[in-house]
Amino acid sequence: MARREFTPKVYAQIVHRAMGGDGGIACEGCGLVLGKKPYHVDHTIPDALQVDKSRELTAADGKLLGVECCHKPKTKVDVGDIARAKRREAKHLGFEKRSRFAGSRASGVKKKMDGRVVDRVTGEEIRR
Numbered sequence: 001m002a003r004r005e006f007t008p009k010v011y012a013q014i015v016h017r018a019m020g021g022d023g024g025i026a027c028e029g030c031g032l033v034l035g036k037k038p039y040h041v042d043h044t045i046p047d048a049l050q051v052d053k054s055r056e057l058t059a060a061d062g063k064l065l066g067v068e069c070c071h072k073p074k075t076k077v078d079v080g081d082i083a084r085a086k087r088r089e090a091k092h093l094g095f096e097k098r099s100r101f102a103g104s105r106a107s108g109v110k111k112k113m114d115g116r117v118v119d120r121v122t123g124e125e126i127r128r
């Protein structure tokens, strides 16, 4: 199902709500007056999490965020989380930097008496 977007009418309502008395648009995330700075109308609840997809989006479903102050930093954090999760996964899989000496505890392998190198954890033989 396609991601639902705000209708122009609802979009206008959100922009109107974010306007101060002087007609300047302020970020609804931090209150910064945006002036001519770019903004983005963000879905308050990610579309994928909405239970009733037939319900029309209203102004209450959106938040006007300044791109510089609130929308971009939020996106950056998401990317950082993904990078962190990837690093965690890499470590879990044993790709972190280690000593390459077979037999040292950090190498993850051990050398058997017969000269075969086996994985310290699984005991499987490793061919090099």
Ligand SMILES: [Zn+2]
Binding pocket: 027, 028, 029, 030, 031, 032, 065, 066, 069, 070, 071
């Ligand atoms: Zn902001």
